[in-house]
Amino acid sequence: MTGADxxxxxxxxxxxxxxxxxxxxxxxxxxxxxxxxxxxxGVTFRDTDADVEALxxxxxxxxxxxRGEPVFRELERAAVVSALxxxxxxxxxxxxxxxxxxxxxxxxxxxxxxxDVTLTDAARRVGLNRDRPLLVGNPRARxxxxxxxxxxxxxRVATLVVSTDERTPAEVVExxxxxxxxxxxxxxxxxxxxxxx
Numbered sequence: 001m002t003g004a005d006x007x008x009x010x011x012x013x014x015x016x017x018x019x020x021x022x023x024x025x026x027x028x029x030x031x032x033x034x035x036x037x038x039x040x041x042g043v044t045f046r047d048t049d050a051d052v053e054a055l056x057x058x059x060x061x062x063x064x065x066x067r068g069e070p071v072f073r074e075l076e077r078a079a080v081v082s083a084l085x086x087x088x089x090x091x092x093x094x095x096x097x098x099x100x101x102x103x104x105x106x107x108x109x110x111x112x113x114x115x116d117v118t119l120t121d122a123a124r125r126v127g128l129n130r131d132r133p134l135l136v137g138n139p140r141a142r143x144x145x146x147x148x149x150x151x152x153x154x155x156r157v158a159t160l161v162v163s164t165d166e167r168t169p170a171e172v173v174e175x176x177x178x179x180x181x182x183x184x185x186x187x188x189x190x191x192x193x194x195x196x197x
Contacts, residue, residue, distance in 0.1 A: 016088040019043060023093050023154055024115035025147050027122025029164045030092040036173045042185025043089035051079035098153045107157045111180050114158035119143055121165045
């Protein structure tokens with residue numbers, strides 16, 4: 001797949017574009033890796049889940065319960081469109097955002113990193129039940145079901161696939177920087193003691 005040149009610098013007046021767009025399932029480490037990657041590159045980090053919560057005025061869990069998944073997906077799509085057009089740092093998309101066909105099309109010209117993770121590592125990191133409305137009931141079985149449906153799309157939109165299994169966030173950041181040919185900002189690299197949150 002040919003993607004955007006992630007190392008390019010925007011000329012004055014040029015459209016702003018994310019340096020890297022992170023996608024993947026719950027527990028892949030998108031938020032943790034995204035924050036560290038943005039620090040490494042000297043840019044800001046943006047998470048469309050946080051954007052959705054700001055638009056809705058409540059948590060994603062409350063949004064699902066009170067207004068339903070269709071309203072959540074509508075707000076998520078608006079957040080993705082805004083972030084892809086106006087953010088020039090590191091961007092993390094919610095786990096299901098790529099399932100919108102328009103979002104999949106929008107991502108074709110971006111440097112997209114699929115942070116892959118196994119169920120074992122995802123469960124260890126997040127427990128698969130904390131603020132995860134789509135994982136209610138049997139979280140492990142539901143996670144596997146979601147991943148089976150989403151994996152082909154994650155792989156299709158990805159410029160780069162990086163496994164986060166048995167890797168520290170710093171090791172994942174290093175793999176992303178090298179894989180996309182990104183230029184560091186000269187800041188101190190995250191230490192090996194960094195953990196997923």
